[in-house]
Structure formats: C-alpha cells, structure tokens
Amino acid sequence: MLTIYAIPHSLYCAKLRIALRHKQLDWKEEPPPSGVGSDKYRSIIPSGNLPTLKDGEFVLGDSEAIIEYLEEAYPDNPLMPENPRQRARYREMSRFHDTRLEPALRQFFPLVDPATRDHDIIGAAIIAMNARLEQLGTMLSGFDNGQLRLFDCGYPITFIWLRVITDRLGTAVQWPENVVAYDNWLSSTPSVAEEIAHYMPHVEAWLATKLGTTQ
Known part of the structure; x- marks a missing residue:
C-alpha cells in the first residue's frame, strides 16, 4: 500500500488525493513525522515538501512529480494522453x-x-x-x-x-x-x-x- 505524508488543509495534498482516487489506488495517510519542518521529516524528504509519497523504499516529494510517477508506475485509469x-x-x-x-x-x-x-x-x-x-x-x-x-x-x-x-x-x-x-x-x-x-x-x-x- 502507498503511504502519503499530508496535512488536512493543504491544497496540494488534496490535489494528490484526487489523483489517487481517480486511479483507484489504495493508500494510507499520515502526518509528517514530528511535524512539518522537523529534522525527522527532513531526514525523509530533504525539501520538506508536502505531500510526500512512499512506495516501498521509494520516496518522492511534490504533488506534480508524484502524480507523474503514479501515471508511469500505475498506468490504469490514466490522467495523461499518449500524444x-x-x-x-x-x-x-x-x-x-x-x-x-x-x-x-x-x-x-x-x-x-x-x-x-x-x-x-x-x-x-x-x-x-x-x-x-x-x-x-x-x-x-x-x-x-x-x-x-x-x-x-x-x-x-x-x-x-x-x-x-x-x-x-x-x-x-x-x-x-x-x-x-x-x-x-x-x-x-x-x-x-x-x-x-x-x-x-x-x-x-x-x-x-x-x-x-x-x-
């Protein structure tokens, strides 16, 4: 199962969840460990970006980069055309x-x-x-x-x-x-x-x- 680090009112976390829902992927959502900007969270994603995706050992920040990754790794219910x-x-x-x-x-x-x-x-x-x-x-x-x-x-x-x-x-x-x-x-x-x-x-x-x- 995918894991995303997110906070409730973030627009970009909502943007990612819309993509996840459309692609009918299973995920769990957790708050950033020790809070946004914490050393612990930055040890996971150096930029401190929200949202962050964990897919097994693979970690990726930035909603746009994450959605493009999901398009390639999980191509069902696509959000992008082939052209x-x-x-x-x-x-x-x-x-x-x-x-x-x-x-x-x-x-x-x-x-x-x-x-x-x-x-x-x-x-x-x-x-x-x-x-x-x-x-x-x-x-x-x-x-x-x-x-x-x-x-x-x-x-x-x-x-x-x-x-x-x-x-x-x-x-x-x-x-x-x-x-x-x-x-x-x-x-x-x-x-x-x-x-x-x-x-x-x-x-x-x-x-x-x-x-x-x-x-």
Missing part, C-alpha cells in the same frame, strides 16, 4: 495552476483574519486574481471536458478556497463563464466530489480559527 503534444498541453495547464493561479489565491489567506485585513491589499489581490482567471478562461477554450486529466487535479480545491474566502471578505472576483462551467464539471466528477466532501470540514475549521469562532 506527446497533448501531454505537454496538460503539463502547461497544470503548471499554470501551481505557478500562477494558486500563488494569486495565496495572497488572500492573510486577509481572512480581521486583525490583518487591509482593503487596499484586498483590492490588489482581486485585480491580480481577475487577470489569472481571464487567462485561465482563454487557455480552457482549447479543451473539452470528459475524463479527468492531470491538470484537473489542482483546480477544484483552489476554486473552493477562492469562493469561500471572497465570500467571507464580502467581495467577489470575475469568473469567466467557461471557468464557471469547468468548475461545475470538476465538482461533479466522482473523485473530485469525494475529495470535496472529505476536505470541506478542514476549510471550515481553518476559517473558524482565523475568524475567532472556534468553540
């Missing part, structure tokens, strides 16, 4: 999430806590996110939705956080119509729907902590 140009396009879409869209989302997290909320920073974060969503909408125009793909694994949890946080902040971003349709399709796919059901309690718990509403 090299299509594979490159899937990687491009996945990198856009990891290096463009998710970092734009990350700017919102410190703003949830009323003590660190700054309306000028919120405005700048909205402008930056609108630009990324517009770019994503243009990029998605070249794809039809069917079976789950490599790049689909990262977007659904990012979309959830974006909707939840902007709602808590009393603001909104500009969602292109095809991005909304894409989000709706993603959340209807079985592996994504299952991960969302697993993940949402952790979203609410994190928000409650930041908003000072824990019991």
